[in-house]
Amino acid sequence: MSLLALGPDDGLHYEYQPPAEGRPTIIYVNALTGHLDAWAGVIENGCQQAGFGSLRYNLRGQEQSPAAAHRKLDQKLIVADLNRLITELAPPRPILCGLSIGGLFAARAILAGVPAEGLVLLNTLRQIGPRLHWINQALARVINMGGTRLLADLYLPFLTGESFQEDNHADFLATAPYQGLSSTHGHSRLMTAAVETDWDLPWEQLELPTLVVCGLQDRVFFDAQVVAQLCARLPKVTRLDWEDAGHLLPLEKPQALAHALVNFAGVI
Numbered sequence: 001m002s003l004l005a006l007g008p009d010d011g012l013h014y015e016y017q018p019p020a021e022g023r024p025t026i027i028y029v030n031a032l033t034g035h036l037d038a039w040a041g042v043i044e045n046g047c048q049q050a051g052f053g054s055l056r057y058n059l060r061g062q063e064q065s066p067a068a069a070h071r072k073l074d075q076k077l078i079v080a081d082l083n084r085l086i087t088e089l090a091p092p093r094p095i096l097c098g099l100s101i102g103g104l105f106a107a108r109a110i111l112a113g114v115p116a117e118g119l120v121l122l123n124t125l126r127q128i129g130p131r132l133h134w135i136n137q138a139l140a141r142v143i144n145m146g147g148t149r150l151l152a153d154l155y156l157p158f159l160t161g162e163s164f165q166e167d168n169h170a171d172f173l174a175t176a177p178y179q180g181l182s183s184t185h186g187h188s189r190l191m192t193a194a195v196e197t198d199w200d201l202p203w204e205q206l207e208l209p210t211l212v213v214c215g216l217q218d219r220v221f222f223d224a225q226v227v228a229q230l231c232a233r234l235p236k237v238t239r240l241d242w243e244d245a246g247h248l249l250p251l252e253k254p255q256a257l258a259h260a261l262v263n264f265a266g267v268i
Helices: 042-049 075-089 101-111 130-159 162-171 186-194 224-233 254-266
Strands: 002-007 010-017 025-029 053-057 094-099 118-122 210-215 237-242
Touching (some): 025 075, 025 101, 042 053, 042 254, 053 075, 101 118, 118 254, 210 224, 237 254
Parallel strands (some): 025 053
Antiparallel strands (some): 010 053
């Protein structure tokens, strides 16, 4: 485990494994309450067996990635951090892979000039209308009131597929009281700042191979019409729809995701 220092009270916690000679490096970009361990195990191992490198990291404000108290953990800062991490480590042949809003951060970084040979968007494509704006504001309030446990108990039945729910239901809905997060906690700051995120990207300018993976049982963010419209704007897109998965693909379908990444990266 390593820390890229960004200042006296700021840094990025990361783990990097270089690729075999000539092979790409998969750079995994978390969602707002994510953790670099979500990509470890099946996904990372499957890609490493194919010779690919791996760069996993936590956003500033996530576990072991400190953020100064006055810092606004918004889209601009997160994209700049990703740029800085890639510049400092210079991983060969980067392919950026982001989950949910992490895919948006990856796309924004590429549009800002971060070198990349490919882009993977996992349940990223959406348009923020009144419904999703309402949900995003509510999520920020929920995590303040009851932490990530309340967030999971309320939203996982809508975010995940039924297979995941059946296998993991017993791990949730504990009888212990919920504990809210203070406004200074990293997750709270990330969720609050994310309400203002700009989702209106010039998708046509992403002129690199792009893999879009959608979990069709995502009952919060997946909108078939919106995804079709945005996919049509991507110049070099490949799309996979998984009927038996929801939003959290690294947790729900790690083996399938590893296979998809190997196939995608192997032909770039």
